Amino acid sequence: MDGNRERRFGSGDLMDGNSATSTVRGQGMLWHSLSSGEQTATAVILTALVILALYIWADRTKSAPDGSSGLAGWIGIRDIAPWQARLLGIVFLAFAGLFALALIASYRLVGAALFADISETTPAQSFGIGALLVALLGAPFLIWRSVVAQKTVDITEQGLITDRINAAVASLGEEKTRGTGDAAETLPNMEVRIGAIYALERIARENLDFHVQIMEILCAYIRENSPLQEAIQSPHEVFTRLTMNNLKKWTMNLPPLRSDIQAALTVIGRRRPEQKRAEKVNSILDPDFCINLRRTNLQRARLIGDFEHSILDGAKLCGAWLEGSFAHALILDASLRALNARKSNFADSDFSGSTLDAATVIECDLSRTRFWYCNLKETNFNGTTVQDSDFFMAKFKNTFCNDNADFSYSRLPENQLGDLNGLLDGCSRSVFIFSEAGTTHSQSIEAALQDGKLVSLGVGSEKDTRSKWSECLSRAGRSMGDFSRSYGVDGHP
Secondary structure, three states: OHHHHHHHOOHHHHHOOOOHHHHHHHHHOOOOOOOHHHHHHHHHHHHHHHHHHHHHHHHHOOEOOOOOEHHHHHOOOOOOOHHHHHHHHHHHHHHHHHHHHHHHHHHHHHHHHHHOOHHHOOHHHHHHHHHHHHHHHHHHHHHHHHHHHHHHHHHHHHHHHHHHHHHHHHHOOOEEEEOOHHHOEEEEOHHHHHHHHHHHHHHHHHOHHHHHHHHHHHHHHHHHHOEHHHOOOOHHHOOOOOOHHHHHHHHHOOOOOOHHHHHHHHHHHOOOHHHHHHHHHHHHHOOOOOOEOOOEEOOOOEEEEEOOOOEOOOOEOOOOEEEEEOOOOEOOOOEOOOOEEEOOEOOOOEOOOOEOOOOEEEOOEOOOOEOOOOEEEOOEOOOOEOOOOEOOOOEEEOEEOOOOOEOOOOEEEHHHHHHEEOOOOOOOOOEEEEEOOOOOOOHHHHHHHHHOOEEEEEEOOHHHHHHHHHHHHHHOOOOOOOOOOOOOHHHOO
């Protein structure tokens, strides 16, 4: 038995520290020096560690709410690319393998201490083995202490962020007094308020767990400080005979939007990709979250950037400048007179009940958009894609559809085609038209029907013609927009 112990735990394999060559040789023969039982136990330990590492890697590489990979976020790394997350996972697995090898070596040393003849162990080796045992026993407590310390740091950090948000929100109501005596008046302190808005933007970027709440704060600030009641009424809402040139001049003379409101809109529009991912994660818990600017005064505002899924119901956007993505937006019953939108995406949006008189919508994407009951007097759609869109009960007058404006597969009222300048001369194909009872096709419409530019849906109710239109779109591999978010009975605004 002593001979077996000497063979299995001999100092020539691990205990001989006098020769570097023998040490390297001993480490290289470590696995072969183990018995079959020890090899089996070591293989089980190594397999368990690898499985645990793979599980943690698979779980932690899922997208975290802040947009970083879970493993990266777990160790405090933010804004990491997917390929960096995969590389981090590989490094993590490598460390797990090294830990397994260290555990095997520890097992060998502890086994030597327990089963070898104590007379064979030198004082230095005994001291090393004792230190190793203390380290192994103390490791779980050290890890637990680190976890508790990290939780304490996280709680403290959350408290500091909350304090920063509260201080910024308090500054949003800052005011200043101008003048003295009876002539004194209280005005918003623009410098402080704009600074508070940009402070909230920085907090939202650095701490994505608070991003959605900060966006809701900014939207509420816009709604409360620029309500619909403060909008200047257009004279065209009263005097319908005024020309569109007068309307454009009127919008140019509108006062500019308040600088703090414009700053809040700018912050909302330039959200980063990781912030948008945080919004998508939050939408699972709070499906009602969106950029809500309902019933606000945004005359001469500049909405630039990402406003997808936003709500602008009843807003006044006369003379506003829109540039960016407004896909899936709800812009119901809004005033968009003399609006300027260029190279923007409005796909799957709903403009039902809105007024776009003298609006300029050039080189935009309006695919699968709904324009029910819209006023489109001298609206400029030049160069715009308006495919698969619905213009039921829309009112056109001298509307521009030149420069290859594409209305293919859209539904239009036949009695309004004469006011769509350039429609039949452009690239539009298979434009679906519905007629009123007793309507007789004009010669130009008959020619367009024969040429395939127009497709008649016949005479019928809105539901009937919409059903026929939907069937035609399905056969062509196309579809109408999804307006399930729009309010009203059966989709009516």
